[in-house]
Amino acid sequence: MADTGMVELKAGGGLDSRDAASAKVAENVPLDRAEEPAERASIVSFQASETSSSTTGVTTAAEGGRTTWTSARSLSAHSGLAIDPKRAHVRSYPNGVR
Incomplete structure (x- = not known):
């Protein structure tokens, strides 16, 4: 898999736990949760595969x-x-x- 630069969500910004950080993300994303690194990596994997050979000039917004x-x-x-x-x-x- 490609290194997407994503890391697992960690508490921060005044949030005291992973659950609190996840809840804050869910408030701001229609997906109602943070994306997992594997989800972003699967998009990269698809774009690098033969399956995507007819997909050209497209920007994939993987932002929940x-x-x-x-x-x-x-x-x-x-x-x-x-x-x-x-x-x-x-x-x-x-x-x-x-």
């Missing part, structure tokens, strides 16, 4: 849904709409067909 969630939170704040970021989903349709 933070991008979508941040956008939903921002939209909610600016529009006055009550949007639950943990329930906000983005779907893509091939060629714009639904």
Whole structure:
């Protein structure tokens, strides 16, 4: 596996335990938990494999849904709409067909 630079979550920043640190991460990520290093490594493994040979010019955002969630939170704040970021989903349709 590739060295992704990730390390297991450790308590810090005033948090006194791994459970407290994990709970803090869960508050800020739609995935409701911290990613495991093996999950990030599996993306790297896929991208380096023949299976991904038709995947070109793509940036894979392995961030537990933070991008979508941040956008939903921002939209909610600016529009006055009550949007639950943990329930906000983005779907893509091939060629714009639904």
